[in-house]
Amino acid sequence: MRLIHIADVHLDSAFATRRGEARRRLRQAAFDAFRRCVELALAERVDALLIAGDLFDGQRLSFATELRLLAEMRRLETEGIQVVYAAGNHDPGCAAAGRSLAWPSNVTVAAGDGPVVVAVAGRSGRTVGHVAAIGHADASVTDDLSRRLVPVGESDLPQAALLHTQVRSSVGSAGHRPYAPSALEKLRGAGFDYWALGHVHQREELSADPPVHYPGSLQGRGGRETGPSGALLVDLSVRGQPTVEFRELSPIRWESLESAELASAGTVDELAADLETAWRRARAEDRGGAETEWMAAITLAGASPLWRELADPDERAALADEVANRIGALGCEIDARGVHPPAFVEDHAGRQDVLGAALDLAGRVRAGQERLGIAEEELAGFDRGRDGTVDHYVGRLLAGAEEELLVRMLVSGR
Numbered sequence: 001m002r003l004i005h006i007a008d009v010h011l012d013s014a015f016a017t018r019r020g021e022a023r024r025r026l027r028q029a030a031f032d033a034f035r036r037c038v039e040l041a042l043a044e045r046v047d048a049l050l051i052a053g054d055l056f057d058g059q060r061l062s063f064a065t066e067l068r069l070l071a072e073m074r075r076l077e078t079e080g081i082q083v084v085y086a087a088g089n090h091d092p093g094c095a096a097a098g099r100s101l102a103w104p105s106n107v108t109v110a111a112g113d114g115p116v117v118v119a120v121a122g123r124s125g126r127t128v129g130h131v132a133a134i135g136h137a138d139a140s141v142t143d144d145l146s147r148r149l150v151p152v153g154e155s156d157l158p159q160a161a162l163l164h165t166q167v168r169s170s171v172g173s174a175g176h177r178p179y180a181p182s183a184l185e186k187l188r189g190a191g192f193d194y195w196a197l198g199h200v201h202q203r204e205e206l207s208a209d210p211p212v213h214y215p216g217s218l219q220g221r222g223g224r225e226t227g228p229s230g231a232l233l234v235d236l237s238v239r240g241q242p243t244v245e246f247r248e249l250s251p252i253r254w255e256s257l258e259s260a261e262l263a264s265a266g267t268v269d270e271l272a273a274d275l276e277t278a279w280r281r282a283r284a285e286d287r288g289g290a291e292t293e294w295m296a297a298i299t300l301a302g303a304s305p306l307w308r309e310l311a312d313p314d315e316r317a318a319l320a321d322e323v324a325n326r327i328g329a330l331g332c333e334i335d336a337r338g339v340h341p342p343a344f345v346e347d348h349a350g351r352q353d354v355l356g357a358a359l360d361l362a363g364r365v366r367a368g369q370e371r372l373g374i375a376e377e378e379l380a381g382f383d384r385g386r387d388g389t390v391d392h393y394v395g396r397l398l399a400g401a402e403e404e405l406l407v408r409m410l411v412s413g414r
C-alpha cells in the first residue's frame with residue numbers, strides 16, 4: 001500500500017497580512033498546493049490519499065473552491081485513487097461553512113460519528129491494505145480518540161491510522177491548548193504500520209518504528225510556519241520496511257529573519273540595506289525551489305537610533321514594503337516590539353549637567369508636577385473637547401520626551 005499523507009490544508013483561510021496582493025496569493029496558494037498534491041498522487045500512482053483534518057479553515061468556503069476541490073477529487077476517482085479524510089477541529093463533521101459537500105464515490109469521510117475502516121484497493125483491484133480513521137464531531141474534543149482506532153484482526157496487509165490529534169510530546173504541543181490529546185507510546189503500541197496525524201503545523205517525525213508523522217501544514221500560513229511544506233509519500237508495501245519521503249508542494253514559503261544589529265543603521269535606507277543583505281545571505285544557504293515565492297517575517301530587536309519610528313505602524317509598513325521590494329518577496333511583516341532606544345533614561349537620570357536637568361524637567365512636566373507657565377489659548381493644538389485638561393494634553397505631547405532628549409543629546413548623527 002502506497003499513500004500520500006497531508007494535513008492542515010486550511011482552504012480559504014483569511015490572511016491578515018497588509019498587502020492585498022499577498023493576501024490574494026496566499027489564499028490561492030493553499031488550493032494550488034492541494035492541486036499539486038493531487039498531481040503527485042497521479043504521478044506516483046499511489047493507492048490512497050489521506051487527509052488528517054483541517055482541510056477547511058472553518059466558516060469560509062467559496063463556491064469556486066468547492067467546485068475546484070470536488071473536480072480534483074474526481075480526477076483521483078477516475079484514476080482509481082481512494083481518499084480518506086478525517087475531520088479536525090477546524091472542519092468538524094467534514095463540513096465547511098455549514099455545507100456538507102457531495103463527495104465523489106472514492107472519498108470516505110470520517111466525520112466524527114465513530115471509527116471508519118477503509119479497505120484500500122490497489123490498481124489490480126485487490127485489497128492492498130487498510131486505513132482506520134476517526135474524525136472530530138465538534139471543535140472541542142477532549143477525549144483521546146486514538147484509543148478507538150484498532151487494526152483489522154487477522155490481516156497480513158499493512159494498516160494505517162488517520163487522526164487529527166495533539167500528541168502530548170510533540171514539538172508544537174506547548175503552543176497548542178490540550179486538544180484531542182494522545183500519547184505517543186499508546187500510538188506506537190497500537191499495532192498500526194503507520195500513524196498519519198494532523199493538527200501540528202510543523203512537520204515532525206514522532207517515531208520511526210512504527211512511523212508516526214505530522215506532515216505539517218500543506219502551505220505555510222504565517223511567520224511561525226517556516227521552511228518547505230508539502231506532503232509525505234508513504235510506502236508500506238514491504239511490511240516492516242516502511243519508507244516516508246517528504247515532497248515540497250507549497251508555492252509560497254514563509255521565512256523568518258532576526259536582526260539584532262540595528263545600532264549602525266541611522267536611516268531607513270541603511271536599515272533596509274542591512275535587512276536585504278541578511279536575507280540574501282540566508283537565501284544563499286537555502287534557495288528554495290525555482291518557482292518559490294517568499295513571505296518574509298522579520299523580527300527586529302535591540303538598540304536602534306530609529307526606535308521611535310519603528311514603534312509607529314505606518315513607518316513599519318513603509319519599511320516592510322521597501323524590504324519586500326528589495327528582496328523580491330511577495331510581502332514582508334516586521335515585528336519591532338523588541339526595539340529600544342540606544343540609551344536608557346534610568347541610566348542618566350540624576351546627572352548633574354544639562355542633560356540631567358533637561359530629563360528632570362521633562363519628566364516633571366509630563367507627570368503634571370510642574371507647569372510651563374503657558375496660557376491655554378497659547379497652546380495652538382489644544383482642544384478642550386478632545387484633550388480634557390492642559391496637563392493631560394501636555395502629558396500626551398511629552399510621551400517619550402525623555403528618551404528623545406537622551407538620544408538627541410547623547411547619540412551623534414541625529
Ligand SMILES: [Mn+2]
Nearest residue numbers: 008054090199
Ligand atoms: Mn490546523
